[in-house]
Amino acid sequence: MNVTELEWRLEQERVNEVTNKMAGRMDTLEQEAGHVRTEVVNIRKHFWDDVSINVSTHEDRAETYSSMRQQAEVLSERERSYRQAAAVLGKLQRLIKSPYFGRIDFKEEGQELEERIYLGIASYLDEDEQTYLVYDWRAPISSLYYDYGPGSAAFETPVGEIRGIMSLKRQFIIRDRSIRLMFDTGVTIGDELLQQVLSRSSDAQMRSIVATIQKEQNQIIRNDRSRMLVVQGAAGSGKTSAALQRVAYLLYKHRENLQADQMVLFSPNPMFNSYVSTVLPELGEENMQQSTFQEYLEKRLGTQFQVESPFNQMEYVLTAALDRTYLARMSSIRYKASAEYLAALGGYKELLEKEGMIFKPVRFRGRIIASQKAIAEKFYSYDPAIRLPNRVVLLKEWLLKEIAAFEEQEWKEGWVEDRMELLEPEDYLRSYKRMRQARKGKEDTFDDFDKEKELLARSIVNEELKPLRKRTKRLSFVDVRKLYAQLFTNDQLFERVVGTDALPDYWQDICRETIALLEKSKLTYEDATPYLYLQELILGFQTNTSVRHVIVDEAQDYSPFQLEFLKRLFPRSRMTALGDLNQAIYAHSSALADIEPLTALYGPEQTELIRLTRSYRSTQQIVEFTRGMVPGGDLIEPFNRSGERPLVTSVLDCASLNAKVASDIEALQKNGYESIAVICKTAAQSQELYAELSEKLELNLVTQFTPTFEKGTLVIPAYLAKGVEFDAVIIYDASKEQYSRENERKLFYTACTRAMHLLHVYAVGELSPFILTQNPQTYQFEPFPVS
Numbered sequence: 001m002n003v004t005e006l007e008w009r010l011e012q013e014r015v016n017e018v019t020n021k022m023a024g025r026m027d028t029l030e031q032e033a034g035h036v037r038t039e040v041v042n043i044r045k046h047f048w049d050d051v052s053i054n055v056s057t058h059e060d061r062a063e064t065y066s067s068m069r070q071q072a073e074v075l076s077e078r079e080r081s082y083r084q085a086a087a088v089l090g091k092l093q094r095l096i097k098s099p100y101f102g103r104i105d106f107k108e109e110g111q112e113l114e115e116r117i118y119l120g121i122a123s124y125l126d127e128d129e130q131t132y133l134v135y136d137w138r139a140p141i142s143s144l145y146y147d148y149g150p151g152s153a154a155f156e157t158p159v160g161e162i163r164g165i166m167s168l169k170r171q172f173i174i175r176d177r178s179i180r181l182m183f184d185t186g187v188t189i190g191d192e193l194l195q196q197v198l199s200r201s202s203d204a205q206m207r208s209i210v211a212t213i214q215k216e217q218n219q220i221i222r223n224d225r226s227r228m229l230v231v232q233g234a235a236g237s238g239k240t241s242a243a244l245q246r247v248a249y250l251l252y253k254h255r256e257n258l259q260a261d262q263m264v265l266f267s268p269n270p271m272f273n274s275y276v277s278t279v280l281p282e283l284g285e286e287n288m289q290q291s292t293f294q295e296y297l298e299k300r301l302g303t304q305f306q307v308e309s310p311f312n313q314m315e316y317v318l319t320a321a322l323d324r325t326y327l328a329r330m331s332s333i334r335y336k337a338s339a340e341y342l343a344a345l346g347g348y349k350e351l352l353e354k355e356g357m358i359f360k361p362v363r364f365r366g367r368i369i370a371s372q373k374a375i376a377e378k379f380y381s382y383d384p385a386i387r388l389p390n391r392v393v394l395l396k397e398w399l400l401k402e403i404a405a406f407e408e409q410e411w412k413e414g415w416v417e418d419r420m421e422l423l424e425p426e427d428y429l430r431s432y433k434r435m436r437q438a439r440k441g442k443e444d445t446f447d448d449f450d451k452e453k454e455l456l457a458r459s460i461v462n463e464e465l466k467p468l469r470k471r472t473k474r475l476s477f478v479d480v481r482k483l484y485a486q487l488f489t490n491d492q493l494f495e496r497v498v499g500t501d502a503l504p505d506y507w508q509d510i511c512r513e514t515i516a517l518l519e520k521s522k523l524t525y526e527d528a529t530p531y532l533y534l535q536e537l538i539l540g541f542q543t544n545t546s547v548r549h550v551i552v553d554e555a556q557d558y559s560p561f562q563l564e565f566l567k568r569l570f571p572r573s574r575m576t577a578l579g580d581l582n583q584a585i586y587a588h589s590s591a592l593a594d595i596e597p598l599t600a601l602y603g604p605e606q607t608e609l610i611r612l613t614r615s616y617r618s619t620q621q622i623v624e625f626t627r628g629m630v631p632g633g634d635l636i637e638p639f640n641r642s643g644e645r646p647l648v649t650s651v652l653d654c655a656s657l658n659a660k661v662a663s664d665i666e667a668l669q670k671n672g673y674e675s676i677a678v679i680c681k682t683a684a685q686s687q688e689l690y691a692e693l694s695e696k697l698e699l700n701l702v703t704q705f706t707p708t709f710e711k712g713t714l715v716i717p718a719y720l721a722k723g724v725e726f727d728a729v730i731i732y733d734a735s736k737e738q739y740s741r742e743n744e745r746k747l748f749y750t751a752c753t754r755a756m757h758l759l760h761v762y763a764v765g766e767l768s769p770f771i772l773t774q775n776p777q778t779y780q781f782e783p784f785p786v787s
């Protein structure tokens, strides 16, 4: 809908007026801040000049203390007001260039006057401190803009719903204080504006979508009811974008008692962390904590084991020969991620409450302080009603006492005497001083040479016992490794624990392989979470109670097991799990495959599911091509943005493939495409291609260790391209040989859906069935020339 020239002029005048006020406020603030800054510097410099120090009497000391405190309070008050001024200045700097992006005219039921509401990334009050010149997009009234078009409309407030009539909804693009675009719109927030936004070139970093949040995305952002919010959305439907806006919204809504570091985002890989890291600062909020699940596992298990990364597991799944070992591993991956295995470990814990605990003997210099048997006997002598981890704590205390009793005798042993003789004079003196210090105030004196010697001997033993005490405090006397292994060495026990004799396929192979790796201190990715889970069941959960929101992006890549683990890890947190089952690329079952395990996590009353079916990332032509590859794809709705149909090119051999890809990259670079990805199936393939092309072309190779995304041309394995997007995507070798297994379907779909504007697919020889089964109208095909 067009707006008249007059309206445009009036709106520009308002922009001028508001930004002038902002500029004026900034000037005043800068002056004030400069002033306060000078004051702070001065106070710091002359802090002691204004403090009267006198410590002669008790009263003098109290006065000195009070004078210091006063001075410190003045300083910290001034520092606080400086920080506040700087924060407001920062906000105004962000606002002034583009003060708002939307306007709604709304007349509340029962009110005479219609209100004009302008929305921006932060609120701004007029000089009277009452009139909102700009409303924060997260204010309750702002939801009108996202949820309604002109007509009847309503919004929720803490005191109930407010209804009324919206007579106008207008959108702006304002840059450098001047209106560049202006539209009046209907229910969906201006397709025109969205067209503009989506047609732009991609960035190395994600952008905020505040100005164009869609109604269904707004449901995700403002959802504040459920403990567990599950978002199942098509590729490019804005799941990640909505999640980040949601963080900003929650930080605003609960600003009194929620800080950014009380929210954690679990991302698919470290690069993704950097990709999304600018969205919140752009909105004037601090970033939440970010981690990958692997980083967490490493932190907890990294000192005991070499933990396999999910990417290495993926490489194995995609490249290993389809032999018995492979089939056994696949069975293992599936089983160890399942709810059955989770239940089995729970059952195992119950069994251990009665029998079967394995301990390491507590030894010192080869001598036993407490044997395995004695520890076990002690353990099972405690009241069975006491929880397992609490019994472990009691055991620890008992062992520390045993160690103390042992220490009482040990100083008389010959090795201590030998050690004393070897002491250098300085060591001797140091020990002596330490001892004196330790025994200060006790009745012993050092008059007697024998006594002195005894104390020195005791100090040596005490020192030597320190590591053992430390290990005992860390509960290392529980042999978790053997306890885990026991499940794979004792079929009978395993059957008792799972309550059935129907063992997973290839069970014997799984057992052999699991044990062999444990012995080498290696943990596969599929074993890492269950191992940690068992460890926590026995030793007690190390929970994080300060975190209030956990956001799991790419949730389809988590097993039900892993999500359960996250729930336990953050017991006081709500969870938002966002994912797309069609992009579930791992071999284990996906937590999103079935809503049931997800609902079971917090119960149906506390769980809500929102589906997103509109895809915004790719052009209509790319979506029409890719959606045919996955079940339920016909429900995916492309956003109305046009481009070329994907181009599928068949080539004769690998040499011509590389040549074609190279000339395509060159052409795309010449045509100004700023972000191009050549997506390979595996890391090995990416590495080879990079080696082949990097001398001739400007390219970067992305590996699992690449910390950040750079703009430009990337060669990247498909599974690392998760969650990100590129202007143009080249799929390297979409042949039948590379992509035909069912587990490769989702990988292929994920790779193709990374393209925003252009998709070129190359294949050596026969095309992948995932292309051949597409409607041929959805792509252009260039067969290899027949000579």
Ligand SMILES: Nc1ncnc2c1ncn2[C@@H]1O[C@H](COP(=O)(O)OP(=O)(O)OP(=O)(O)O)[C@@H](O)[C@H]1O
Binding pocket: 194, 197, 198, 207, 209, 212, 213, 214, 217, 233, 234, 235, 236, 237, 238, 239, 240, 241, 242, 580, 583, 616, 617, 722, 723, 724, 725, 753
């Ligand atoms: N309401 C919106 N306004 C503007 N751009 C949007 C909107 N929603 C999504 N987009 C854009 O669409 C693209 C895809 O969004 P996003 O990465 O959040 O989708 P996703 O569902 O997480 O995708 P995937 O599952 O494929 O990784 C991004 O460029 C994002 O900026």
